[in-house]
Amino acid sequence: MLDLVELYTDRKPGNVLAKYLPALRRVDGTDSHDGLDPGFPGEWRRAARDSEFRRAQDHERDRVYFGPAVRQGKADGLLVLGQFAYCAAIVMHGDGNDPLSFRDIRKRALRTANPPAWGGDEVTYLDAFLDARVWAMKQEEAHSDTSRVDTAQRVFLRERNLDLDPPLHRKVYGDSHHIG
Incomplete structure (x- = not known):
């Protein structure tokens, strides 16, 4: 959030969020809202x-999540589904070095299977990656509902729809979604 508001302020000085930068810097990396309530949400x-x-939001999304996921996915020889799975993991778990991060999830998967770039089978590797992701999700109460993996990503994997070719049908948190 701090990076986003700093970028926004660089691009548009004096914006409505600029006055919150000192507070955002003070609380960065904590759960504190000190200096942000009650006005910041509005x-x-x-x-x-x-x-x-x-x-600015699009830029930060691409810089922090989408770009790293696609780069690593392509380096691992993954098609669109694998890149999507990587992006979803980075968004939820971060790309840091902590034990439940995307990097750790990928390391866990690599203990079981090799990605295509290393001579492995993509479906086998992605299955191992999703197993590792589900394990990580269950370690955190806030992420313990694994339906986003089980009823979407894993469904596409079982269908061997590695390019996410439409039509796509999935059900997440009880809601059905259909694309083309």
């Missing part, structure tokens, strides 16, 4: 109507 909603803020 100002965030106000900023969300600004196209420059949305561009």
Whole structure:
């Protein structure tokens, strides 16, 4: 959040969130809201109507999540489903060095199977990756519902739809979703 508000402020000085930068810097890396309540959520909603803020959000999404996931996925020889699985894991678990991060999940999977770039079978590797991801999710109460993996990513894997070719049908948290 701090990086996003700093980028937004670099691009648009004096924006509605700029005044919160000192507080964001103080609470960075903590659960504290000190200096942010009660006004920050409303100002965030106000900023969300600004196209420059949305561009900054897109930039940070690509820099922090999408770009690293796609790069690692391609380096591992994965098609679209694998890149999507990597991105979903990085979004939820982060790309750091902590024991439940994307990197740790990938390391756990590599103990069981090799990715295509290392001569392995993609379906076998992705199955191992999703097993490792489910394990990591169950370690954290906030992420213990694994249906997003079980009823979407794993369904596409069982169908061997590695390019995520439509039509796509999945059910997540009880809601059905259909694409093309």
